[in-house]
Amino acid sequence: MTVLMKGAEVSAAMKESLLAELSALKSEGIEPKLGIVRVGARPDDLSYERGALKRFDGLGIPTQVFELPEDITQAAFETEFRKINDDPSVHGILVFQPLPSHLDNDWVRTHINPLKDVDGMSPLSSAKVFAGDKDGFAPCTPSAVMEMLAHYGVELKGKNVTIVGRSMVVGRPLAMLMLAEHATVTICHTRTVDMPSICKRADILVAAAGKAKMIGADYVTEHSIVADVGINVDPEGKLCGDVDFDAVSPIVRMISPVPGGVGAVTTSVLAKNVLKAARLLAAQKKS
Amino acid sequence: MTVLMKGAEVSAAMKESLLAELSALKSEGIEPKLGIVRVGARPDDLSYERGALKRFDGLGIPTQVFELPEDITQAAFETEFRKINDDPSVHGILVFQPLPSHLDNDWVRTHINPLKDVDGMSPLSSAKVFAGDKDGFAPCTPSAVMEMLAHYGVELKGKNVTIVGRSMVVGRPLAMLMLAEHATVTICHTRTVDMPSICKRADILVAAAGKAKMIGADYVTEHSIVADVGINVDPEGKLCGDVDFDAVSPIVRMISPVPGGVGAVTTSVLAKNVLKAARLLAAQKKS
Known part of the structure; x- marks a missing residue:
């Protein structure tokens, strides 16, 4: 019987430890808050924002949305961002990217306080992830994969993990977390030769290529554990992952669906990172 | 017939293009210089320094050694380092690490001007390498592996490259360059299960584990191309690599020896990085 790795189950389990840490922080007088910086109102951003607000609401962690006009100048954006960055009541900052094309994405990545960088966007965060320094913030999606595998008791030490995709938001940081x-x-990536054979040898296969249903039955065996990070729309207009779920799920040992898989864990990771940021900021204040 | 990949041949070929770029820089009024920061006089540091000075001398690139007393205080070190960092006549800085234990390695890594960071020690450099941004400086040893394979016409696109070792000075940055x-x-690393089988499947195998002669005949096939990054001393007191050269070299297609392999390319990479730094600094000055 194939085990279905469900994001909701992972998030439910995470909720317990998040609530415990939240109450520990509050007992020290710390009230963690997430600041969301959104320029304009792109539907994708709004959709993720709704999910995040709902998650944080469910946990009792305050949020504050800073909505900035789509035509804001770089100078005005910098002024607004610095205020949020320096606001001691904001412990974690999520900036929707990419910013509109007239704004400087690099500026915000290099100016965000690394201790508040809960979505792992700054070079200092990625350098820490690269070095395996657990103080750093990895982007939420690769961290969600790690939470999911941990929740379902998947051992990683000495296992062969194959990641399809080499982006800076999933593939590369996930490789370092693994x-x-x-x-x-x-x-692996688009230039990989004979990807099915390579993927077949993996104990754990993570699909993060951004290509609908590209991972078929020939990529897996009955021993495979498959985490699907893809979020695509199939020709019928339905959400689907990078894995051809109908073909793959009957074969493998464990698999995460789309929707309802890894994507349903990312906002829990975001909450975990806000609590971690609040801890790091408090420790910095003391030292 | 096994092809021997010799560091001296790679460096000789690099010399031509380095001299051309040096002369181009000079014609623009730029005189690139390497600053070497050494605290104390560790034999390893002195040995590498001699090699670097000889290489730079052969290329006609000036160097300046800043030797600081082994018992220098952190405050005094910071003052000295800032002077070198801000000196416009110094285009690249090599700092021997680790610093003596009473000094703060992190301080120097985070304060070196990223444009002068020719040995790729700063978090900003490693973030760039992680992201695949070619503006960044990778540490010299992984870059030397890349130069060697390029010199011997080894194609990398779509090839299976296996790296044994996950350090921040070789394994991880090399993975990103690849x-x-x-x-x-x-x-792969110490926790990898059945490493010989995994290594046997590689088109290109890079040994960077720091363990004398650990890569034996069972790790390779007649198709393997092997780059040996290890520098160890065997029980007879002779220099040796991570590869058991006598056992492996008769089998494989190409191999780099130790000594005389990758290690003989690192100071050429250092020189290349100093010229690159001089270019980046000049471009920054103009903009």
Whole structure:
């Protein structure tokens, strides 16, 4: 019987430990808050924002949305962002990217306080992830994969993990998080030759290519554990992952669906990171 | 017939293009200089320094050694380092690490001007390498591996590259440099299970484990191309690599020896990085 790795179950389990940490922080007089910086009102951003607000609401963690006009100048954006960055009541900052094309994405990535960088966008955060330093913030999606595998008791040490995709938001940071857990890691991508054979050898296969249903039955065996990070729309207009779920799920040992898989864990990771940020900021204040 | 990949041949070929770029820089009034910061006089540091000075001398690139007393205080070190960092006549800075234990390695890594960071020690450099941004400086050893393979015409796109070792000075940055060339990359380490089988499947195998002669005949096939990054001393007191050269070299297609292999390319990479730094600094000055 194939085990279905459900994001809602992972988030429900995370909720317990998040509430415990939240109450510990509050007892120290710390009230963690997430600041969301959104320029304009792109539907994708609004959809993720709604999900995040609902999650944080469910946990009792305050949020504040800073909506800035789509035509804001770089100078005005910098002024607004600095205020949020320096506001001691904001512990974590999520900035929707990419910013409109007239704004400087690099500026915000290099100016965000690394201790508030709960979505792992700054070079300092990525350098820490690269080095395997657990103080750093990884982007939420690769962290969600790690939470999911941990929740379902998937051992990583000494296992062969193959990641399809080499982006800076999933593939590369995930490879580093897997290395930190002592997995043997292979990174595949569009130029990989004979990808099905390589993927078949993996104990754990993570699909993060951004290509609808590209992982078929020939990529897996009955031993495979498959995490699907893709969020695509199929020709019938339905949400689907990078894995051809109908073809793959009957074969493998464990698999995460889309929707309802990894994507349903990312806002829980965001909450976890806000609590971690609140801790780091408090420790910095003391030292 | 096994092809021997010799560091001296790679460096000789690099010399031509380095001299051309040096003369181009000079014609623009730029005189690139390497600053070497050494605290104390560790034999390893002195040995590498001698090699670097000889290489730079052969290329006609000036160097300046800043030798600081082993018992220098952090405050005094910071003052000295800031002077070098801000000195417009110094285009690249090599700091021997680790610093003595009473000094703060992190301070120097986070304060070095990223444009002068020719040995790729700063978090900003490693973030760029992680992201595949070729503006960044990778550490010299992984870059030396890339130069060697390029010199011997080894194609990387779509090839399976296996790296044994996950350090921040070789394994991890090398994995990212290989990804940038579109190789499919596997990273092995001490926790990897059945490493010989995994290594045998590689088109290109890079040994960077720091363990004398650990890569034996069972790790390779007649198709393997092997780059040996290890520098160890065997029980007879002789220099040796991570590869058991006598056992492996008769089998494989290409191999780099130790000594005389990758290690003989690192100071050429250092020189290349100093010229690149001089270009980046000049471009920054103009803008």
